[in-house]
Each structure stands twice: as structure tokens, then as C-alpha cells.
Amino acid sequence: MTVTRFAPSPTGYLHVGNLRTALFNFLIAKKAGGQFILRLDDTDPERSKQEYADQIQRDLEWLGLTWDRIEKQSERLDRYATAADELREKGRFYEAWETPTELDLKRKKQLNMGLPPVYDRAALNLSDDEQAKMRAERGQGVWRFKLNQERIEWTDGILGDLSIDAASVSDPVLIRQDGQVLYTIASVVDDTDMGVTHVVRGSDHVTNTATQIQIMEALGFSAPSFAHHSLLTGPQGEALSKRLGTLALKDLRDNGVEAMALLSHMARLGSSQPIELCETLDQLADGFDLNHFGSAPTKFDVDDLYPLTARFLHTRPLSSVSEQVAEIGVPDDLAETFWNVARANITTRKDIAGWWHLFRDGATPLVADEDREFVAQAFDMLPEPPYSADTWKSWTDAVKEATGRKGKGLFMPLRKAVTGLERGPEMADVMQLLQKKPAL
Incomplete structure (x- = not known):
């Protein structure tokens, strides 16, 4: 398995x-x-x-x-101690007492001589008396694993055949001086x-x-x-480590990134496959293959997550946001209509409340000076709500008849006056959601 x-x-x-x-x-x-x-x-x-x-x-x-x-590894310390004892018995574990300063001096000396900066195994040459003296003077040492200085080879699932010369690697410390298992x-x-x-x-x-x-x-x-x-x-190839504090998953979630948008992006990023928005983890798993990934550093741009989040939300049914829609006060009989309008015009769930605020309280009209008189006349011709899906057509037909305006000169000033926006959802949908009559 x-x-x-x-x-x-x-x-x-x-x-x-x-x-x-x-x-x-x-x-x-x-x-x-x-x-x-x-x-x-x-x-x-x-x-x-x-x-x-x-x-x-x-x-x-x-x-x-x-x-x-x-x-939890903290509950398995006895098991690690048993493994350490086994390595000692096999002569593959040894104690060393060099200080960080001493190790640093050794590395610098090796580099100056053109040698790889690896631990020189000086501790292996200490006699029992010398070890006892070091223990008395410096306390417990670190425990290092004694590598067999030969090539270590394996076939990597992404990088292919790898080979590392163990002689070019320091014997790793497995237990710290304070006893912490690494x-x-x-x-x-x-x-x-x-x-x-x-x-x-x-x-x-x-x-x-x-x-x-x-x-x-x-x-x-x-x-x-x-x-x-x-x-x-980062997006420019810069080290991401300095920015990771701002890319915590909890922060991405708080900023409105959808889980499946994030997962869809990360499951394909750095592979030869195009990034595709998936709706379920089963879909992601079916299309996942390590063989498509390469070794080159992979550029990540957090801004790429928001278009995916918007696309994901555009396909969501009301049931996926019903709690949030109810919380902001959308009446049950308008919830379906509201969500159908809002979901096509949001980037994250945080934008949902703003649309209901517009429908419930009205927008700040966006009116050019040359259109103010026209908009005032049009608003006078609009009855009090509630409005229906037919209100926009019947109202603009009446305004057209009264003012002679038509086309963009008719519709755009009224859209901007009603919504405060130059573009957005269909006005027939907007009208039936308005809770109060627009006013200048």
C-alpha cells in the first residue's frame, strides 16, 4: 500500500x-x-x-x-534512543565536542587549502582518557553518524538518477549537545x-x-x-524565503483566496501541464503526475490566485455561500437572484457584502455635469420599489420617449447613476434587487 x-x-x-x-x-x-x-x-x-x-x-x-x-515525534523519543544505541553498537555513532567557533575555523582552513569544508572526524582519534577529559571540561558532546565514504545513489522521482559522494559531506549530527534528537x-x-x-x-x-x-x-x-x-x-525569480511570512496559508485564507483555487494552482505550478481549475480533490489527484515536474526554480506570484478564486466562485451555487448571504441580510426570496448577480462580479467572498450594501442602501451616483438634468428627469419617472426584471426596460423606454436619448447616451448615464459604476451586472437584474429608489 x-x-x-x-x-x-x-x-x-x-x-x-x-x-x-x-x-x-x-x-x-x-x-x-x-x-x-x-x-x-x-x-x-x-x-x-x-x-x-x-x-x-x-x-x-x-x-x-x-x-x-x-x-508526534515528541511521543517517540524512546524509539529514537533505541535506534541511537543500535548505531553505537555498530560503530556508526560517535561523540564530538568541537565548539561552533572551532568548527568554523576548521572550515575556513579547509576552504583556504581548496578542500571541501567537511568535518575532519578529529573526535574519532580521541582516546578514552581524552574523551573523558572533554566530557569533564565541556559536558556531553554532539553525536555524529559515521558515513561510509562512498557514493550514495538513488533514482529520484523528479530529478532522476542522483549520486552524491559521501566524502564531500560532513558526518551529520543526529543528537545535539543538550540531548535533542534531530x-x-x-x-x-x-x-x-x-x-x-x-x-x-x-x-x-x-x-x-x-x-x-x-x-x-x-x-x-x-x-x-x-x-x-x-x-x-518570487515572480521575478527572487528568493521567496524573505516573503514567506506574508504568504502564510491562514493569511491567504483571510484575504479571500479559495481553497480549490490555491490547490489547483499549486498542483500544476512548476510542471509541464497547464494550470487548470479543479472543483474537487479527486479531480486534482486524477491528473497529478510527478513525472511532469522539473528541477528549475518555480516562480510563484500570489496575484495569480485571485483570478482563479474569482473563476471558482463564478461556478458556485447559492448553497455554498447561503450562510454568508443570510448573514448580510439578503431576504430569502431574493437570495438566489442576488447570488446569481453577485458571483459574476466578485473576486473573493469578501466582495459579496459590498453588492448587498449597494442594493440595500443605494450607490453614490456617478453623474457627469452634462447628464445631471437628464438623470434627475429620469429618476422622477421611476416609481418606488419593489422593481421587477422588466422594470429596467419599461423605465428606459419611457425615458427614451420623453427625452429622445437612445443607445449609449441613454443607458450609460443611468447605469452610472443607479450603481455608481461604469460596468457591472445586467441592469435588469440590478433593478429587481434595489431596495430603495435611486436618488441624486
């Missing part, structure tokens, strides 16, 4: 970059009829917050990316224990994947299928 996972750290809010990873993993599982796991990588007790964990779940629920089970080993243990078959994540994890493949092998595990999607940039 296909099993995927989304493993965010609850140290901040989800943004569009996180969503890409979550969506890809969700769609792979959904298309295959498999399982999608939400795993909170919360081993950092200082930075992990319950408010972020709660918001992650709210964001995924809003998008419809429902999980089959939820896991993602690199926790993820390996979790993916194996939870039966994860496919892992899709950002291309910034390629080196992590190489080291994790070796950790899996050392623990006797089989590696899942890995795929690394491209990273997002």
Missing part, C-alpha cells in the same frame, strides 16, 4: 512552500488509494508551540487535505516504523536524503522512494 506523510515542524505557520510538499504527498496517496500521515516533527521543545500545531491542522482541514492518522534520525526511524513508501520534499533536502539512505542501511531499513520538488521563488 502507498503511504506518504507530511511532516511539518510546529515552530511557525504553514506557508505556500510547505503546502507544495503537503499537497504532493497527499495527492500521491489519494491517487493510489493509500494513506496520508500528518506527522508533527516537534522534537524541539523550545520552538515547538501548540498554537502552531493547532493552526497546521486547521489549515489542512480548510484545504481538505485530511490525514488518516496523526503522529530530524535526520527521527525521520528515518518514523518513515520506517510507519511504513512510508514515498517521500516528496524540497530540493534543499537532497543532501539530507543521501545521509538518511545510509542511516537506513545501517539500521537495516529499506529506503522509500524519494522525490525532490523545485523550490519556489
Whole structure:
């Protein structure tokens, strides 16, 4: 069975970059009829917050990316300790005491000599007495995984055949000096224990994947299928990382972006397939294929989400907004007519109330000086509401007869005077929704 996972750290809010990873993993599982796991990588007790964990779940629920089970790494620390002991027994785990300053000096020296800036494994040369002395002077050290310095190869689901020379990579720290278990080993243990078959994540994890493949092998595990999607940039190719704070999913939702508009965009962005607006996750899953994605950085522009949102809303039935329409005070007998007019003229749901305000309270007339006398005469000829779908025609016919105006010279000044807008819905529809007689 296909099993995927989304493993965010609850140290901040989800943004569009996180969503890409979550969506890809969700769609792979959904298309295959498999399982999608939400795993909170919360081993950092200082930075992990319950408010972020709660918001992650709210964001995924809003998008419809429902999980089959939820896991927390903070509840699995004993399991990681067992794996660490196994690595020690196999001679693949060693303690090191260098300070950040000492490591930085080593890297600079290596770079000056034209060597790759990787950890030199000095800790492996310490005798038992020297280790005891370091422990006495500096306390517990970090625990590093000893890589086999050979090529690590795998076929990536997006990037194709990859090969990384482990000699060009530092032995990764798996446990910090304070005892905190890091993602690199926790993820390996979790993916194996939870039966994860496919892992899709950002291309910034390629080196992590190489080291994790070796950790899996050392623990006797089989590696899942890995795929690394491209990273997002801004619309001009600029780094998106500085703007991610403004692209939190909760903020996009608050700004009126529709879930399916966002998902439709993200499911095709960076692929060879055109972006198509889908109405359901089933549709998205049916058309999803990792083979269509490439390695080039992918430009993301938040402004592209609003035309999609508008198109999505234009197809929605009244039932999808009935609560909001009732809340703003639209009478039940006008709700269907109101929504048919409003939905074709809004970008987000936030625009709905403005249309009812116009129909209920009237607009600020937009009248040119040369049309003021004409509009005043026309308004005098308009009876009090309620109006019907025929009111606009009967009224403009009467005004035409009385004033001799016709065509654009007749209709445009009256549209602008009634709605305060130069363009918009059919005036026959507008008239039957007006709750009071327009006035200058």
C-alpha cells in the first residue's frame, strides 16, 4: 500500500512552500488509494508551540487535505534512543565536542587549502582518557553518524538518477549537545516504523536524503522512494524565503483566496501541464503526475490566485455561500437572484457584502455635469420599489420617449447613476434587487 506523510515542524505557520510538499504527498496517496500521515516533527521543545500545531491542522482541514492518522515525534523519543544505541553498537555513532567557533575555523582552513569544508572526524582519534577529559571540561558532546565514504545513489522521482559522494559531506549530527534528537534520525526511524513508501520534499533536502539512505542501511531499513520538488521563488525569480511570512496559508485564507483555487494552482505550478481549475480533490489527484515536474526554480506570484478564486466562485451555487448571504441580510426570496448577480462580479467572498450594501442602501451616483438634468428627469419617472426584471426596460423606454436619448447616451448615464459604476451586472437584474429608489 502507498503511504506518504507530511511532516511539518510546529515552530511557525504553514506557508505556500510547505503546502507544495503537503499537497504532493497527499495527492500521491489519494491517487493510489493509500494513506496520508500528518506527522508533527516537534522534537524541539523550545520552538515547538501548540498554537502552531493547532493552526497546521486547521489549515489542512480548510484545504481538505485530511490525514488518516496523526503522529508526534515528541511521543517517540524512546524509539529514537533505541535506534541511537543500535548505531553505537555498530560503530556508526560517535561523540564530538568541537565548539561552533572551532568548527568554523576548521572550515575556513579547509576552504583556504581548496578542500571541501567537511568535518575532519578529529573526535574519532580521541582516546578514552581524552574523551573523558572533554566530557569533564565541556559536558556531553554532539553525536555524529559515521558515513561510509562512498557514493550514495538513488533514482529520484523528479530529478532522476542522483549520486552524491559521501566524502564531500560532513558526518551529520543526529543528537545535539543538550540531548535533542534531530530530524535526520527521527525521520528515518518514523518513515520506517510507519511504513512510508514515498517521500516528496524540497530540493534543499537532497543532501539530507543521501545521509538518511545510509542511516537506513545501517539500521537495516529499506529506503522509500524519494522525490525532490523545485523550490519556489518570487515572480521575478527572487528568493521567496524573505516573503514567506506574508504568504502564510491562514493569511491567504483571510484575504479571500479559495481553497480549490490555491490547490489547483499549486498542483500544476512548476510542471509541464497547464494550470487548470479543479472543483474537487479527486479531480486534482486524477491528473497529478510527478513525472511532469522539473528541477528549475518555480516562480510563484500570489496575484495569480485571485483570478482563479474569482473563476471558482463564478461556478458556485447559492448553497455554498447561503450562510454568508443570510448573514448580510439578503431576504430569502431574493437570495438566489442576488447570488446569481453577485458571483459574476466578485473576486473573493469578501466582495459579496459590498453588492448587498449597494442594493440595500443605494450607490453614490456617478453623474457627469452634462447628464445631471437628464438623470434627475429620469429618476422622477421611476416609481418606488419593489422593481421587477422588466422594470429596467419599461423605465428606459419611457425615458427614451420623453427625452429622445437612445443607445449609449441613454443607458450609460443611468447605469452610472443607479450603481455608481461604469460596468457591472445586467441592469435588469440590478433593478429587481434595489431596495430603495435611486436618488441624486
